[in-house]
Amino acid sequence: xxxNFVLLIAGLVLLSACAIFNTQPFVFDExxxxxxxxxxxxxxxxxxxxxxxxxxxxGPLYEFxxxxxKSLTHLEPQGLRSVNLFFFYITILILTLTVHxxxxxxxxxxxxxxxxxxxxxxxxxxxxxALTEVPAMCMVMVSFYFGAYLINNRQTLSRTHLxxxxxxxxxSGGLAVLGRTPYLLILPSFAVVVLFxxxxxxxxxxxxxMLTPYFLVAFAMVLPVFIIWKGLVPPLxxxxxxxxxxxxGMLAMAYTAIIGLIxxxxxxxxxxxxxxxxxxxxxxxxxxxxxxxxxxxxxxSQTVVKIIGLQFIDVYVLSVSPLLxxxxxxxxxxxxxxAKEHIxxxxxxxxxxxxxxILASSMKISHQFSSRYVAQAAPFLVYIFVDxxxxxxxxWIRIIIGMTLGFLSFNTYAKIF
Numbered sequence: 110x111x112x113n114f115v116l117l118i119a120g121l122v123l124l125s126a127c128a129i130f131n132t133q134p135f136v137f138d139e140x141x142x143x144x145x146x147x148x149x150x151x152x153x154x155x156x157x158x159x160x161x162x163x164x165x166x167x168g169p170l171y172e173f174x175x176x177x178x179k180s181l182t183h184l185e186p187q188g189l190r191s192v193n194l195f196f197f198y199i200t201i202l203i204l205t206l207t208v209h210x211x212x213x214x215x216x217x218x219x220x221x222x223x224x225x226x227x228x229x230x231x232x233x234x235x236x237x238x239a240l241t242e243v244p245a246m247c248m249v250m251v252s253f254y255f256g257a258y259l260i261n262n263r264q265t266l267s268r269t270h271l272x273x274x275x276x277x278x279x280x281s282g283g284l285a286v287l288g289r290t291p292y293l294l295i296l297p298s299f300a301v302v303v304l305f306x307x308x309x310x311x312x313x314x315x316x317x318x319m320l321t322p323y324f325l326v327a328f329a330m331v332l333p334v335f336i337i338w339k340g341l342v343p344p345l346x347x348x349x350x351x352x353x354x355x356x357x358g359m360l361a362m363a364y365t366a367i368i369g370l371i372x373x374x375x376x377x378x379x380x381x382x383x384x385x386x387x388x389x390x391x392x393x394x395x396x397x398x399x400x401x402x403x404x405x406x407x408x409x410s411q412t413v414v415k416i417i418g419l420q421f422i423d424v425y426v427l428s429v430s431p432l433l434x435x436x437x438x439x440x441x442x443x444x445x446x447x448a449k450e451h452i453x454x455x456x457x458x459x460x461x462x463x464x465x466x467i468l469a470s471s472m473k474i475s476h477q478f479s480s481r482y483v484a485q486a487a488p489f490l491v492y493i494f495v496d497x498x499x500x501x502x503x504x505w506i507r508i509i510i511g512m513t514l515g516f517l518s519f520n521t522y523a524k525i526f
Contacts, residue, residue, distance in 0.1 A: 170288030245288025279326025362437035
């Protein structure tokens, strides 16, 4: 544990240095957001600002965060990235607090647990650049903390206490939704867990006091914005309408499975039935691809050509999509078994259901798939995957692999080297 802890802290230091001292101008999506900060400064937070936001699908949380700090950051890349990094630190801190109260770990163990977020490959780019994910992730983590507090203390809290904490959960949850719309799914996720918990315990009335303030406050914060927009994104945001894309949801599950294999391979279910089903999915998708009816998705094709040669690229293109589909199904099947195993651990169920909901929301993004959608679930993936007390002699190697891949992915956007 000690050496892994040092490795994870080293990863955080590396990310911090890359974010703070990166002198590159705005890269990737970063230049899209400062004009909207200036737009809020001009009009204030009102209807005109909401209607004139451009090139920003997420709501105005980004502007709420950065406008008050404009005199410090001057809306320059290094300043904005430093603020984003600060919110990332707070996210790790809130995850530490949640683990400490829910699993009765020491503060050191809880911090070690939370720092496994550094091994999530897809997180590095959103944490190291001035994008919109991390402030929203911080707020949703605060909301999750209050939800976990309600669950863990449900039998001792007074009605007034339940209402106050539920309202605080609604405020932080509403802010999260105003930062990234997929976080709207925390509301039904929490409701499912609370109703299931209170159905088993025959405390249905208590669930009303846990849920009602939460929903009322959160909806009071987000519905006026959605009504002004007449939808879930600003009206000037280019819209790409289309049917649901189940393949994008499967890719999100597959990417998450890769993250899980890096953090904790033993988390997955290895029963004979599971292996048979996963192998069947691979074969079915491979046959469909060979017949021209499947899905073709071949990440890192150019790198593969450099390593194994152009003569093998057709085999790679045909097989990688079935492989991703198979491991995505393996992750979902393992989630089913983990839910059964933790059927009375309601905070774990909350994290699991919410993570799955975020990943599944990738299906709604019809025009493309991005690993950033997976990064939105990062704190909750840590919560469901990590077991710090399990003997694991090879974890340090996997941590290095995860952080190295995360850094390389981050560097393709940040252009540090």
